[in-house]
Amino acid sequence: MKVEIICTGDEVLSGKIINSNFAHMSGKLEEAGLNVIWGTTVGDNKEDLLKSFHLASERADAVIVNGGLGPTVDDLSQEVAAIASGNKLELRQEWLEIMEKFFIKRGRVMTENNKKQAMLPKTSELINNPIGTACGFAVNIKKARFFFTPGVPRELFLMLQDEIIPRLLELSGENIVTKLKTFHSYGIGESRADTLLKNVVDLSPDKIVKLGFQAHFPQLETKLSIRAGSLSEIEKNLKPVENKVRETLGNYIFAEDKNTLEGSIFELLKKNNKTISICEYLTWGNISKRISTIDKKGDHLKFSVSSNNLDALADKLKLSKNKLSIELNEEITSKVRELYMTDLSLSVMINYQEENEADTYITMSSANDMKSRVGKFIGDEHRITLGSVEMALDCVRRYFANLPFDEKSDFER
Numbered sequence: 418m419k420v421e422i423i424c425t426g427d428e429v430l431s432g433k434i435i436n437s438n439f440a441h442m443s444g445k446l447e448e449a450g451l452n453v454i455w456g457t458t459v460g461d462n463k464e465d466l467l468k469s470f471h472l473a474s475e476r477a478d479a480v481i482v483n484g485g486l487g488p489t490v491d492d493l494s495q496e497v498a499a500i501a502s503g504n505k506l507e508l509r510q511e512w513l514e515i516m517e518k519f520f521i522k523r524g525r526v527m528t529e530n531n532k533k534q535a536m537l538p539k540t541s542e543l544i545n546n547p548i549g550t551a552c553g554f555a556v557n558i559k560k561a562r563f564f565f566t567p568g569v570p571r572e573l574f575l576m577l578q579d580e581i582i583p584r585l586l587e588l589s590g591e592n593i594v595t596k597l598k599t600f601h602s603y604g605i606g607e608s609r610a611d612t613l614l615k616n617v618v619d620l621s622p623d624k625i626v627k628l629g630f631q632a633h634f635p636q637l638e639t640k641l642s643i644r645a646g647s648l649s650e651i652e653k654n655l656k657p658v659e660n661k662v663r664e665t666l667g668n669y670i671f672a673e674d675k676n677t678l679e680g681s682i683f684e685l686l687k688k689n690n691k692t693i694s695i696c697e698y699l700t701w702g703n704i705s706k707r708i709s710t711i712d713k714k715g716d717h718l719k720f721s722v723s724s725n726n727l728d729a730l731a732d733k734l735k736l737s738k739n740k741l742s743i744e745l746n747e748e749i750t751s752k753v754r755e756l757y758m759t760d761l762s763l764s765v766m767i768n769y770q771e772e773n774e775a776d777t778y779i780t781m782s783s784a785n786d787m788k789s790r791v792g793k794f795i796g797d798e799h800r801i802t803l804g805s806v807e808m809a810l811d812c813v814r815r816y817f818a819n820l821p822f823d824e825k826s827d828f829e830r
Contacts, residue, residue, distance in 0.1 A: 418589040420446060421455040421477035423469055425484040425494065426568065430460040438483050438573055449582050450595035450644045461491040470501040474559035479585055481577075484568035486551035488530040494565050495536055501558045504538035512543060512552045519550055544580050546572055553580065562588060596651050598641040598659050602669040603678065603811045604826040607632040610639060613665050620657040623650070628658075634800065635807040635828055636678075639666065668820050671811060678810050679707040685817040686717035693813075694757040696749050697723040698730060699767040703806045720757040741768040743789055746778035754782060761816075765809040773797060774830065777805040781816050788816060790823035795830040804828050 422442055428434045436458065443453045455477065459469045466485075473480045485494030499506045513535040520527040537543065537554045544553030544564070551567040553576050564581050566573050602610070607630045618626045618641075625645060631638040641658055645651045663670065671678045686693060695705050695718065705721035712718045724730045731739035734752045738745060746764050754762035766778045777792040792808045794801045808826060815822050 418451065418478045418585070418591075419454045419476065420451055420585070421457065421473045421480045422453055423457045423459060423473060423480060423482045425459050425461065425466065425482065427460045427491070429484070430458050438568065438570060441570070441574060442481060442483070442577060445577055445582065446585070447642070448595065448597045449586065450591075450593055451582070451585055451589065461485070461493060463493055463497055466493055466497040467501055470497060470558055470563070474501070474561040474563070477561050479588055480558075480561050480563045481581065482563060482565045483573060484566075486534060486553070486565060486567050488528070488533050488550075492533070495533070495538065495554075498541070498554075498556055498558070498563065498565060499538040502538050502540065502556045502563075504540050504556070506536045507539050508532070509535050509537050509543055509552075512537075515552075516550050544576065546576055548572055548575060555584065593644050593646065594648055594651055595642070595644050596655065598643075598655060599674050600639040600659075600662055600666060600670050601672040601676070601678070602637050602639065602666055603635060603671055603807050604824065604828070605637060605666065605669040606827040607637055609827060610637060610666065614639070614662060617658055617661050617665070620661055621654040622657075623654050625654050626658045635804050668815075668824060671814055677711075678807070678814065679711050682708060682810060682813050683711040683717065685814065686712075689817065691761055692717055692719045692759040693761040693763060694719055694753045694759040695721040695762070696730075696734075696753045696764040697721070698727065698765070699725055699769075700765055700802060700806055700809075703802070704763070704765060704809050707806070707810065719759050720753075722753070741766060741778070743778045743780070743791060746780045747782070747787060747789055750780040750782040750787065754784075760784075763809065763813060765805065767801065767805050769801075773801075775801045775805070777801075777808065779805075779809050779812050781812060781822075788812075788822045792826070793829045 422439055424436055424439050429436050439456055446453055457469055459465050482494055485492045517527055534551050538556050541554040541556040544555060546552050546567060549567055549569055549572040553566050555562060555564045566576055614628060618628050625643055627642045629640040639662060643651050643655050672681050697704055702723035708718045727739050734749060736748055746766050750762045750764040761783050763781050768776045770776060773795055775794050780789040792805060794804045812822055
């Protein structure tokens, strides 16, 4: 089945808004075994939208239209869909009532123009939106089935998963099962991972596993996708390949599938019943921030301090010196652990050298031992900070897993 995605809106076409909705939709459809063949972006112009609908209806079997379902004059999707499908717009009383309850529940008054969101092409199928006022709908235009979705990301994501993808799979008529296996890693670049895993898919008995990569510095996603007729067929073909990926990437893998690096660290702290305190210098507090998004009650991350002022940090912790060095970082780690009475402590300090170069000091300590390393980064401030934060978090994981604390990363100079 050929699928096309049409994203609408002047703000998307002009680049004022990054079109992340397309990336999300295309990725989710691929995971479900549905291939997107075309992607189109159209502004808020009735004539242009109509042309794009007609073109898509001639070359695709299914089309997802994103955006243009709001209450304002530049929201044109319902009107153009009605013209393209040869329908008139009609008021859907059932959705109007849902909208009215939506506003009453929030103590707001529904304005007259909101009724526009309940106006749909006469023969269309209403698609529920449980968290917004813009319902989706589906309608046939020529040979293609069109699915219209709201532009608000969280509304789109829920509708896509719960309503659109099941309809597309039913429409495709294919009796297939799909699976996506993802490995998240830090420290290895895409080109090296690709070289190491060059022939890994040959381990699939039926040669139906696809290997792919998605790099978003400083992490790398290694993806194995498979489509088969049954779960047992997937298991038979996927297992040997994923075992080899796990073996080959080894120490670099910090999580799989939906888990994250900070999620892995939280589970390790929980499993070992340990508390930790963190001190950060020039990292914008991102290490503590990422852990605290998982450890919401502070059961394990007890205290954190972040500063861009070394003198203030030295005064607060009563340090013996205030010159950046690995020795100073080790002193800070001990001070913080003792001051806040935690089992473990982590200190991370970025020491900028020449332009676009920095040494990052990372130390982790307990009452019985201390491990340190220096990460050597190159790039602008944003890249150096991202790399430093990721390396520090990965060091916490390595500490618990008894992996080499100072293993060189592909991202270091």
